[in-house]
Amino acid sequence: MKLLIIEDERQLSDSIVSYMSHEDYLCEQAFGFQQAKQRVELYEYDCILLDLMLPGGSGLDMLPTIKRHQPQAGIIIVSAKDALNDKIEGLRRGADDYLAKPFHLPELSMRIFALLRRKCFHADNVIRSGNITINLPLHQVIAGDNVVDLTRSEYELLLFLVENRHRIVSKSAVAEHLTGDMADMLNDYSFVYAHIKNLKAKLNAAGAKDCIKTFYGTGYKWNVEE
Amino acid sequence: MDLEKDIMEGMMLQYLLIFIVVSMSLYITMRFVAKRIWRPFEDTLHKTEEFNLSQDEVPEFSPTDVLEFERLNKSLQQMMLRSTETYRIRKEYTENASHELLTPLAVMRSKLDLLMQEELTGNQPALVADLYELNTKMEHLNRNLLLLAKIESSQYDVNEEIVLYDFVANLLPSYNLLKNSGRVVLQVNGDNSATIRANVALLECMLNNLIANALRHTQHDDIVITISNGTTLSVSNHSDGLPLKPSDVFRRFYTKDNKQRGSGLGLAIVKAICDFHHWNVTYSYAESCHVFTVAIPRSASASA
Numbered sequence: 001m002k003l004l005i006i007e008d009e010r011q012l013s014d015s016i017v018s019y020m021s022h023e024d025y026l027c028e029q030a031f032g033f034q035q036a037k038q039r040v041e042l043y044e045y046d047c048i049l050l051d052l053m054l055p056g057g058s059g060l061d062m063l064p065t066i067k068r069h070q071p072q073a074g075i076i077i078v079s080a081k082d083a084l085n086d087k088i089e090g091l092r093r094g095a096d097d098y099l100a101k102p103f104h105l106p107e108l109s110m111r112i113f114a115l116l117r118r119k120c121f122h123a124d125n126v127i128r129s130g131n132i133t134i135n136l137p138l139h140q141v142i143a144g145d146n147v148v149d150l151t152r153s154e155y156e157l158l159l160f161l162v163e164n165r166h167r168i169v170s171k172s173a174v175a176e177h178l179t180g181d182m183a184d185m186l187n188d189y190s191f192v193y194a195h196i197k198n199l200k201a202k203l204n205a206a207g208a209k210d211c212i213k214t215f216y217g218t219g220y221k222w223n224v225e226e
Numbered sequence: 227m228d229l230e231k232d233i234m235e236g237m238m239l240q241y242l243l244i245f246i247v248v249s250m251s252l253y254i255t256m257r258f259v260a261k262r263i264w265r266p267f268e269d270t271l272h273k274t275e276e277f278n279l280s281q282d283e284v285p286e287f288s289p290t291d292v293l294e295f296e297r298l299n300k301s302l303q304q305m306m307l308r309s310t311e312t313y314r315i316r317k318e319y320t321e322n323a324s325h326e327l328l329t330p331l332a333v334m335r336s337k338l339d340l341l342m343q344e345e346l347t348g349n350q351p352a353l354v355a356d357l358y359e360l361n362t363k364m365e366h367l368n369r370n371l372l373l374l375a376k377i378e379s380s381q382y383d384v385n386e387e388i389v390l391y392d393f394v395a396n397l398l399p400s401y402n403l404l405k406n407s408g409r410v411v412l413q414v415n416g417d418n419s420a421t422i423r424a425n426v427a428l429l430e431c432m433l434n435n436l437i438a439n440a441l442r443h444t445q446h447d448d449i450v451i452t453i454s455n456g457t458t459l460s461v462s463n464h465s466d467g468l469p470l471k472p473s474d475v476f477r478r479f480y481t482k483d484n485k486q487r488g489s490g491l492g493l494a495i496v497k498a499i500c501d502f503h504h505w506n507v508t509y510s511y512a513e514s515c516h517v518f519t520v521a522i523p524r525s526a527s528a529s530a
Binding site for chain 1: 325329332333335336337339343346352354358359362365366370372400403405406430431434435438441492
């Protein structure tokens with residue numbers, strides 16, 4: 001899968017490339033309006049990350065160009081958190097998803113996965129890991145032969161961990177994924193710990209043992225060997 | 227003699243008549259003529275009383291022939307223009323500063339996300355965790371400052387009509403997600419179908435902040451949201467602590483103790499959102515409960 005990251009802040013762009021470059025993702029970068037335009041016109045991409053806060057032209061103006069040259073690509077626009085107008089206008093002009101800055105890398109990778117799944121018509125609607133199967137359209141989780149009964153947020157949490165399976169995700173990233181904007185106003189993320197505990201217990205009971213590893217103080221990781 | 231008497235009477239009558247006529251003329255003059263002369267001054271006075279720095283509008287004073295009033299109008303107008311401009315620049319500055327901070331904070335967050343993936347030993351995990359937490363705090367503070375600046379410079383509009391009860395009921399499950407023990411409950415007094423006009427995003431933000439604030443001060447007890455008469459919203463939580471000071475509670479960075487700190491701006495944001503909508507928000511303490519009440523008027527079209 002080819003990714004184009006249009007972001008003028010070089011360090012941020014490099015971090016994204018570093019995080020996403022595993023499995024089968026090839027990342028390319030563009031740091032300005034002109035450079036982005038050239039790349040979009042010359043090459044083919046599966047997913048494009050577009051920072052609307054670009055120098056040399058508003059990212060929004062890039063959207064028609066992208067839609068014209070890369071109709072197959074999924075587009076995720078990035079902008080400052082309260083820029084509601086950007087979000088509305090961007091989605092109206094054909095972007096597929098919107099992410100607010102600053103964002104967690106695990107959150108970004110989840111959005112990219114979700115977008116690529118939507119875009120691929122012959123997509124796998126099922127995610128497998130170890131003896132666990134997640135049926136996406138049905139929101140159903142099966143461990144071995146047992147159906148695991150999860151609440152909505154436990155399901156979202158499981159998906160978040162599995163899709164970031166090679167990485168440790170921070171408590172903060174989980175909190176923001178589960179509660180969105182509300183996370184900004186909380187100074188206590190202990191509810192994350194409670195959710196992880198519940199999820200672990202349910203998975204254990206269904207026969208999927210030790211799937212989630214806790215890294216004390218830093219975060220959690222999906223710990224299933226493929 | 228009779229003639230003297232007649233003359234006396236005649237003169238008295240005349241004096242009386244003159245007195246009446248003069249009084250009436252004086253009265254008429256005072257009432258109408260003087261009023262007309264002072265009208266521009268009244269106008270200026272009225273507009274000055276109504277002037278609000280945060281509204282960004284400098285009043286136009288009506289031109290007048292009276293030199294002194296014209297001078298007064300000119301200097302008042304200049305003064306108002308200057309203060310409005312200063313105020314606007316200050317607000318822009320806060321907004322721009324927050325905006326500039328976004329990128330370094332985003333870069334820092336991404337690097338911390340990467341650092342976490344490394345093999346960390348000894349003290350390192352704890353140090354990384356601390357850095358992470360600090361970065362998160364900075365982001366929250368920055369984001370809240372930006373939000374406050376935007377609300378105060380009226381970059382939003384009141385554009386939707388919703389049923390308050392339904393709106394709050396929809397948010398309830400997400401609030402209960404955050405409570406480890408005890409619940410967030412919604413109570414209704416009176417009808418629950420009333421509609422209000424609001425900017426929905428800001429309304430949600432306001433409610434989020436009220437709940438976050440309650441969560442910070444409650445461990446195991448319930449948080450109760452009450453809707454009275456369809457449109458008065460209150461959030462209350464039990465507390466073992468002392469009552470807060472009503473006059474200070476909505477000020478930025480006010481905390482009664484340094485232990486449970488949020489970004490310190492949560493309630494200031496609630497106040498700003500209420501001010502924006504012209505709603506009245508009050509704090510009260512009753513039966514060991516902190517209660518925040520927002521009085522929202524019904525929207526005019528609700529006729530049921």
